[in-house]
Amino acid sequence: MLKITPNIILNEAEITLNFIRAPGPGGQNVNKVATAVQLRFDVKHSPSLPAPVRTRLMTLAGNKITQQGELIIKANRHRTQERNKQDAIARLQELISRAAVAPKKRKKTKPTQASVQRRLNKKKLHAKTKSLRRNKPGIEY
Numbered sequence: 001m002l003k004i005t006p007n008i009i010l011n012e013a014e015i016t017l018n019f020i021r022a023p024g025p026g027g028q029n030v031n032k033v034a035t036a037v038q039l040r041f042d043v044k045h046s047p048s049l050p051a052p053v054r055t056r057l058m059t060l061a062g063n064k065i066t067q068q069g070e071l072i073i074k075a076n077r078h079r080t081q082e083r084n085k086q087d088a089i090a091r092l093q094e095l096i097s098r099a100a101v102a103p104k105k106r107k108k109t110k111p112t113q114a115s116v117q118r119r120l121n122k123k124k125l126h127a128k129t130k131s132l133r134r135n136k137p138g139i140e141y
Helices: 028-032 051-064 081-101 114-133
Strands: 015-020 036-042 072-077
Touching: 036 081, 051 072, 051 081, 051 114, 072 081
Parallel strands: none
Antiparallel strands: 015 036, 036 072
């Protein structure tokens, strides 16, 4: 059981871990040992996630989610399987905990009367400055 928030607890059976060969430098070790981790979590059909968290997680994960609703996280930062596994699970927990926080509702506000008056005065001053620059008919320079 993975505790994400006080309300959300994931069953470890919902998470699938595959060990794959890591790309990049590393000599013979890269070709022989599968140290990278590919974590798969079915977001769409998970009974552990409430509906609003599920929808926010789908949008938050972006291109890490397949069309079937499966979240894929690849971890290959470290040299050992165990540390990559911990890294992938930590990234999943962080992603779900970010999705669990509901966004604040926007409160509509009006500008204060003083700020409206300042804006209008500034406009009038700017218009006056520009009108002084204009050529007056009948006046030659």
